[in-house]
Amino acid sequence: MIPDIATIGMYLEYGWVQSVTSKQGHYLSAQLGLPPNSKFTTLYMPPRPFMRATYAHKRAEWQEIFRKYFLKTFDITYSLKTMGQAAVDDIVQTIDNAGIPAGSFPKRSALTMALFEATGEIAKVRKAKGGGELANNVNTTKPLTLTGVLRTSIQAKVF
Numbered sequence: 001m002i003p004d005i006a007t008i009g010m011y012l013e014y015g016w017v018q019s020v021t022s023k024q025g026h027y028l029s030a031q032l033g034l035p036p037n038s039k040f041t042t043l044y045m046p047p048r049p050f051m052r053a054t055y056a057h058k059r060a061e062w063q064e065i066f067r068k069y070f071l072k073t074f075d076i077t078y079s080l081k082t083m084g085q086a087a088v089d090d091i092v093q094t095i096d097n098a099g100i101p102a103g104s105f106p107k108r109s110a111l112t113m114a115l116f117e118a119t120g121e122i123a124k125v126r127k128a129k130g131g132g133e134l135a136n137n138v139n140t141t142k143p144l145t146l147t148g149v150l151r152t153s154i155q156a157k158v159f
Helices: 003-014 022-032 052-073 076-096 110-118 121-128 149-153
Strands: 016-019 042-045
Touching: 003 149, 022 110, 052 076, 076 149, 110 121
Parallel strands: none
Antiparallel strands: 016 042
8 A cells, every 4th residue: 555565566576577778787787896898688577476376375265254254244344354354464474485385486686685785775674674683684585575564564455
């Protein structure tokens, strides 16, 4: 429900490919401490479908939760909220487990890890976390775990 996080979530869900201009290639080379003539032609982030994959694996369970609570209470709002919370819990678990089945998402690339280091992303996350020890989110190759904002942004809302 946070527009910027929704956009990031969409890129993570579906992945993206971007052609790299000469200027962008020089920037990447400079950030990574590589020679200026290093060739970057395309950047690619593989899809990590934390929502679609969870839905595909858990849809029947969610429907059963709704059915059970609705037949018990005949309260559609309560039944939807209960089902929605189960969906939130399952999607968060998919993020925590780096996929469904666990570990099925591609790991962060070496380029991503090098960019985190070179651009000071590690320092930014440390500052956002209050300067203490990091929960190893930046140093791990596990995807979808950098700041935890995506994870904590997963919500269900019944209108």
